[in-house]
Amino acid sequence: MDLLTQTRTIDIVRVVTDLGYELHENRKIVCPFHAEKTPSLVIYPQNNSYHCFGCGKHGDVINFYAGVANLEYTAAMHELAFNYLPDYKPELYRKGHLNKIQAPISAKPPKIALPTDTNAYVYQPLHSTIYEDFQRICTLQPTNAVREEAWQYLLSRGFSETTLRKFRLFIVNDYQAAQAYLRRTYSLPDLQECGLFNEKGNLIFYRHPIIIPYYRKGHIVYLQGRVIRNPSETVSRYQFLSGVPVELFNADVTDLIKTGQTLYVTEGALDCMTLMQEGMPAVSLGSATMFKREWMKLFRRFEVCFYFDNDAAGQKAARDYGDLFSQYRISTRTKTVKEGYKDVNDYFSKRE
Incomplete structure (x- = not known):
């Protein structure tokens, strides 16, 4: 395995904490690349990367260290290898130019208290943002046969137009377009963490175009899909989010x-x-x-x-x-x- 590949496998969580940053809820830290008080940079240990939803900075563990330590990418790679790879040979890089990892910031960011009541309702801003954006783009999709069939089915279940709009049900008219938009707009780890995408990287509502949003305090906190009419023997009637605990509807x-x-x-x-x-x-x-x-x-x-x-x-x-x-x-x-x-x-x- 070459040095670049090895260095990219260094645990980004360990590097972040060794640098003095404090991980808050949902693996967030105060972003070192722009001024902020509320943490908006998310660490993704699944693929050893990060993304800041405040300034847009993102990349792998080497990018992160390069930005924090004010180094070029190659220099950052060697310095990380020097600190974390036991078989690294310092002579591979310019002698005397490798430093021990230490916090490059003068003080730790202020600590944000985590909820003490683990049973309390916890609003997940990023999840809700993605769910609500998904709802928005589906609502904007041109009407087609899928939407017409789904809407007529819901009306046949005895619901009035007023009720359907009150609960803000929506239809995935064009599955491919919705999936492509979400993949362009959000990172795959975020889409998987909020349960919309499965391990294969696909939107889970392929056969369940009727989407029922669950709201709490005015924000969507959960989504449930349903087939149109009765399902086949191989398809379930409902599709719940992948790996995300269900919320109480209404x-x-x-x-x-x-x-x-x-x-x-x-x-x-x-x-x-x-x-x-x-x-x-x-x-x-x-x-x-x-x-x-x-x-x-x-x-x-x-x-x-x-x-x-x-x-x-x-x-x-x-x-x-x-x-x-x-x-x-x-x-x-x-x-x-x-x-x-x-x-x-x-x-x-x-x-x-």
């Missing part, structure tokens, strides 16, 4: 309703939207198996009513969650979809 409604009021809990987002359209405040778990205990604090003020699918799994989940909520002294009850209907949306869209 969680902001908990800030709007009064203490003691009934809050309905559904399995799917479309069921939740149906109840909201009927004037019944609701949230969705995304799936009956996806409940997270840190959501429990959102339910403490309300009378909780589980309104799950009309199948064995849905009813078992309602019983299990009833037992769980009782441990937190939260009052619950269960409402069952009438026989002959499979879920909340099916009932409300087909009832006479």
Whole structure:
């Protein structure tokens, strides 16, 4: 392996911390290349690189050290090798021109406190920026047969145009164009970290063009895709973000309703939207198996009513969650979809 390739494998996190920079949440540091107070430079250990969302500087571990130490790329490569590669021979470079790594800054940047409550809602600005940009470019795509079919399908599920616009559902009309835009605009590690792209570097919503955005405090914090109509045996009905924990759908409604009021809990987002359209405040778990205990604090003020699918799994989940909520002294009850209907949306869209 040549020296350049070897040097590029030196752990950028180790170099950054050895230089005196403090890693904050989401592997961010205060950027050394422009003046700022809030960290905007992100370290990517997956490919040993960095990118600053404030000034646009980016590159590999050698670029980073070259910029911080005010060296040319070749000199920075040799100095990193001198410090971190045990087999490096100093005679390869000009004698007396290799320095030990030390912090080139006069003082460490001010420490930013990390959240102490690990169960608290944490806003991920970069993730939300990417999700919202994805929504924007999909909304701007020309109308085509995919959009028309998807929109008509949603209307056939009993949703009004007003409801669909209120929840800001959108359609991936042109998958290739959307994927190309995201790859041009953001780094692949960022796209993978926020769950939009898989390990192969592809946008995950290839067969799921109906996109359901999850909002919290006015920002998109999660996305869920759905197939148009019924899926085939080899394709799942829903596509969740890759490797990203699911959020509670429509969680902001908990800030709007009064203490003691009934809050309905559904399995799917479309069921939740149906109840909201009927004037019944609701949230969705995304799936009956996806409940997270840190959501429990959102339910403490309300009378909780589980309104799950009309199948064995849905009813078992309602019983299990009833037992769980009782441990937190939260009052619950269960409402069952009438026989002959499979879920909340099916009932409300087909009832006479």
